[in-house]
Every structure is written in structure tokens, then in C-alpha cells.
Amino acid sequence: MTKKRIYVVGAVIEDEDNNILCAQRPxxxxxxxxxEFPGGKIEKDETPAQALKRELIEEMTLDISIGEKITTTVYEYDFGIVELTTYYAKIIKGDIQLLEHAQMKWVKPEEIEKLDWAPADIPAIEIIKQKSGNRV
Incomplete structure (x- = not known):
């Protein structure tokens, strides 16, 4: 039996101190x-950017601007094959309200891997850590 392929997007949202918004799944x-990085499934006829903006409004009541693509990762879970594309993003307006997640926290890039991440998010974390190290 072929596993279902699930296309998802995630937002790597940085604050003015370069801390990254991390969200815990329910x-x-x-x-x-x-x-995980907040985001969700891409619906039929949606672009990744449209899906990411919609998901952030639905999950956290945030309006975001989407920046550079970080990476696309394919990871096979028991429930399906997830293709996750992550993008840098900034909050345009809104106060974070957790409508989907158990909790959230702002984390420094060098501390980010201490959290227990969903496997599909880990390649993006490696790239983020390298980039933040180059910015210092």
C-alpha cells in the first residue's frame, strides 16, 4: 500500500533579536x-505562500510576510510521507494566540536543537543554526 503524501509548509519566524518562534504540537x-515550526497543510489550488499565510492566521492569528525559502525535506512517518518546505517569515501584525498548539516559545538559534523536534523539521534547524552562526 502506498503511503499518502502530505505537502506542508512551516514558518521560521524571527523576532528583532533573531530568536525563533517554536511551537509544540498538541x-x-x-x-x-x-x-515544530508553525504552519500546516497546503490545500488544493493553494501556493505554498498562500497556505503558510492562511495557516498562521488560523493557528496563531498572525499576519506574516514570507521571505526566503530555507529547505524542503521529505520524511516518511508511519501515517504518511511528509514533504515540508520551510520559509523565513516576519510578523506583520497580530498578537500570538495559540489556537492549535500546546505551547510556544522564542528560542535562540544556538539553543533550538535542545527541543524535541518533529523529524521533518530537523534539516531546517541545521541550516538555521549555520546561517545564524554566520551572522554573528
Whole structure:
């Protein structure tokens, strides 16, 4: 049986101090309590950018601007094959309201890997750490 392929997008949102917004999945969904970059599934006829903007409004009531693509990762879970594309993003307006996640926190790039991440997010974390190291 072929596993379902799930196309998702994630936002790597940085604040003015270059801390990154990390969100913890709820305990009643796949990958319960794993950390991830906020985002979600791309719906039919949506571009990745449209999906990311919609998901951030739905999950956190945030309007974001989307910047450079970080990476695309394909990871096979027991429930399906996830293709995750991550992008840098900035908050344009809105105050974070957690409508989907158990909790969130702002984390320094050098501390980010201490969280228990969903496997598909890990390649993006490696790239973020390298880039932030180059900015210092």
C-alpha cells in the first residue's frame, strides 16, 4: 500500500533579536508534543505562500510576510510521507494566540536543537543554526 503524501509548509519566524518562534504540537494529534515550526497543510489550488499565510492566521492569528525559502525535506512517518518546505517569515501584525498548539516559545538559534523536534523539521534547524552562526 502506498503511503499518502502530505505537502506542508512551516514558518521560521524571527523576532528583532533573531530568536525563533517554536511551537509544540498538541497531545491529541500525530507527533504529539513534538516541537515544530508553525504552519500546516497546503490545500488544493493553494501556493505554498498562500497556505503558510492562511495557516498562521488560523493557528496563531498572525499576519506574516514570507521571505526566503530555507529547505524542503521529505520524511516518511508511519501515517504518511511528509514533504515540508520551510520559509523565513516576519510578523506583520497580530498578537500570538495559540489556537492549535500546546505551547510556544522564542528560542535562540544556538539553543533550538535542545527541543524535541518533529523529524521533518530537523534539516531546517541545521541550516538555521549555520546561517545564524554566520551572522554573528
Amino acid at each position: 497531545d491529541n494529534k500525530n507527533l504529539a508534543l513534538k516541537w
